[in-house]
Amino acid sequence: MLKIQEIREIIKLIDQTGIEEFKYKTEEGEIKLKKGGAFQVVESAPAVQAPAVAAPAPAAPVAQPAPVAKEEPKQQEAAPAAVSQDENLLEVKSPMVGTFYQSPSPDAAPFVAVGDKVKPDSVVCIVEAMKLFNEIEAETSGEIAQILVEDGQLVEYGQPLFLVKPE
Amino acid sequence: MELKVKDKESLLRRLMVAGGEPVSGQMLADEAGVSRTAVWKWVRELEEDGYTVRSVRKKGYVLEASPDRLSPALIRQHLKDDRFVKDIIHYESVGSTMPLAHREAQNGAPDGTVIVAEEQTEGRGRLARPWSSAAGKGIWMSVILKPDIPPHRAPQFTLIAAVAICLAIRETAEVEARIKWPNDLLVGRRKVTGILTELQADPDRVQAIIIGTGINVNQELDDFPAELADIATSVRIEAGQQVDRAALAAAVLTNLGKYSRLYIEEGFTPIKELWEKNSDTIGRKVNAVMMREKVTGTAIGITEDGVLEIRTEDGGIRGIYSADIEPAE
16 A cells, blocks of 8 residues: 555645546555545545554555545535635645644744734744644735634644635 | 865864874965964964964974864864765854754755854743753754755654764763654653754745754753753763763764765665664653643654654554653653
């Protein structure tokens, strides 16, 4: 089955093309990636909160075949409604797997709140993994319309974190 | 390497390379195109900087002793491999080397630029926690790396830095430092080094990785503030003798260059092996304390991404991306 690294590469490649849907199937399992509105790794299960990581054994959790079909509708529901309702909102996505922090330190105020104006270089949050702190910038000018994740939540590669109403 | 003498710094390098043999003042003057008096003035300046230079009649100058400093010349003297290190920018006292390194990186400083200070007055760790950085006692240093990788390959650099410094401490001082996941260095249960890694990145490309190191080198027990007495240690305390800070800094920089190159060229597997071999965490029963929960279990290894794997009591395996690890026993 594919390694997580390889899946990431695939996601990245697909993201740069017009391909809407990608399926990869072997005896061990199936991976299905789907674009549109919110960018999703459809098979990634509720593991978003606490992803079990591949044991030394070959079966990576992302490769378990069973949940694929079941999880899909759920994930679709969970997708932020605002995306389909308002095509003009832009997503700020996580560039890596890690923990989402809305403020620079536990006692500090959040970087941004809904309604705040941001510029492309405004820091909107930190995503941290293995103690590497990545300050995420808005990359666009506009107003924070929605915060899609909670403080301390584990986020996936490519997961939308904010919706920004562009100026 | 260019060794032509043209100023005080290059004169120092020349005397260092001579390895205790006298270097003729007349020869130095000719090479630099200055008078012998000008060379003598440089020597006087070096003495003011703390070097001991002996003048041997009719033979020349001999460098007899160097000060306990992290000056560029002293660090370079110990570098086993100078492919990685570019500029070394040395300060007497700064707030913190981290913001200085960020500014240098943004202003175009190349991969391998080093900012080092004798003293930090506002040394800090993760989450803006203060870091005790007394004058002349440690290696308070930030290193700029500019690898051509996407951001999701950057977190592994915290583990690379831990391996680089852990092995440098062993090579230089024969002190058995071990790594607590992901990147604290301990001797026994006391912290000897903290590493703070920060990133400048576009959504798809790393601009710069800044690795900040606080290595406790020559503190003695009473040099630490009271609240750190039970949790901090230094290489000197563990080795039982004074340690050459410049030699240790050079070993750290050599290893950082070596292991980041290894990661870029061969991936994380060789780093994972070195990390696990020198780990304090693997095999221990630990609590992984996160913002929203605490996971207890036995640390069994790290993944190909550096994620810590914990086997919980129900037999499941949890992958930990972000947590403070503490002993559970």
